[in-house]
Amino acid sequence: MTPAELADAVALAVRDAVAANELPVEVGQVPLDIKVERPRSKEHGDYATSVAMIISKSAGKNPREVAEVLKARLEKVAGITAVDIAGPGFLNITLEAGAQGVLAENILSAGENYGHSQVLSHRIINLEFISANPTGPLHLGHARWAAVGDALGRVLSAAGAKVTREFYINDAGVQMDRFGASLQAAATGQDIPEDGYHGAYIPTLAAQVVQENPQIVNLEGSAQQTAFRDDGYRLQLKQQQEILEQFGTVFDVWFSETVLHASGDVDAAIETLRGQGHVFDKDGAVWLRTTEFGDDKDRVMVKGDGEKTYFAADAAYYLNKRARGFDQCMYMLGADHHGYVQRLKAIAACAGDDPKVNIEVLIGQLVKIVEDGKEMRLSKRAGNIITLEDLVEWVGVDAARYSLARSSADTPLTLDTKVLTARTNDNPVFTVQYAHARISSVLRNAVELEVIGEGEIASALQAAGPFDPALLNHEREGDLLGALAEFPRVVASAAELFEPHRVARYLEELAGTYHRFYDACRVLPHGDEEVTPLVLARLRLCAATRVVVANGLQLLGVSAPERM
């Protein structure tokens, strides 16, 4: 019996009790979403629900009386061994061992689909993240989104959502000219302009441009600057794409802001919003009345000099996404851009949409990195920046992705280079990967001992003999089965709450639960011992655990090694 099935059974018991007039609750008062949770303490059974306390008020009975009514019904449900009432009115439910054990078989047959669901099947989501300027390398802040955004995309897909991952290339505006001027200055031995880019990568990139296009030195003035801008842009973007590919973060769409302007989308967007009655002219500029929808001030779309603002492009981009059929536009922004949230929502509202439905903004706190106790500053305009490439070089893709994705995006994160470079078990990714490798080892040995045949593990187990789930009645086996049963709920809630880090935290717990099982329960026979049904049952449990660990790591974009 899975948690979902148990929750359904509890819900049914409530509805039946109401229908039978055992609980004087109006039908409308019955909670639709009844929760069943795993208690921290084993004394509280396999699962517990607080539903009796929740409906006690509307039932006009005290919680324990309500619990009595539900207990009587739940005790008759197949697969439930015991129902106890505890504390103020908790229902503590104990399941039959066999009812839990069959899960191992179910997980094996579901394979890589175990954990997938359709809870978000109605959503068509545009997931935009990173969206860096193509004027420099991706840095640590981008790395966080590369890990979290990618994992979120995977989690949302697993929950049945139709997800398009998109990178908005901020390749328009004066910044690009400053970028070109900076490269030009670096290449021609002049001082980089005060308002230019001063990163250490600029001279390197400038040299690269010259190497690929030696003729550029013969150009002059603004023609040369434009050439540096365009060539530098191309090279820089390519470098960003390469490192992201190496990082395992893939995008479906690379969307150029310049194209948005050139296609006329920006002009069209202004007219569309004007048609909705939210655009006005003042002081020679064109404004959007965002204050009508909670913004602190109205925003300029077309400046007095006729230039369109970045904000105008944002509005056009939003409308473009909507026109492409996305009903939820997700933005992942750094904490230093949180001021944009209100105006983004205002755009949606001005367009006649519901910001609460159509816009979702996730704010990521900044990543700090310390070395020898002192913080290293991250600045694209100063030297000494820590890039995504550096991070991968130091700790590898797996450790980098995992350590960034295991924390909630809205907590400030401090990474210690000493810890990350040490390659010790300080990094929980090793514990999780180790569990996968350890299980793989057990399964390899099972083949070697000819307990099971070679080939695909699920069918090899199938061929080896029948499965008696009731044999998995050791306490540690029950713990492990309980943990495995949680996986679908973890993935679903990670998707619904946009919090992929829940998957990582779950995996850490699962790994610990497996290690404790492994310590207490010998799987393979010693020496001449016979292959008992218990051996086969435990092998199934091991194989099922490996499936879940692998599926979880897959959602995080982290590899699941068979040997370490």
Added chain:
RNA sequence: GCGCUCGUAGCUCAGCCGGAUAGAGCAACUGCCUUCUAAGCAGUCGGUCGCAGGUUCAAGUCCUGCCGAGCGCACCA
């Protein structure tokens, strides 16, 4: 000044849209390898959940105020 985000063990962080004695890893200390990977397991130590009120049968979780940290408040991108 206005606004947003964050304050949980010595450190890094969880805490499942209010639930039972607040958790994990690391660090410190103590045990466990002739047996499937000891990158493991068992145990000890460690917290007035920033502070003060409020709502509730129940608050780390929700509301208000204060304190502290970071960041935003452009006809910049």
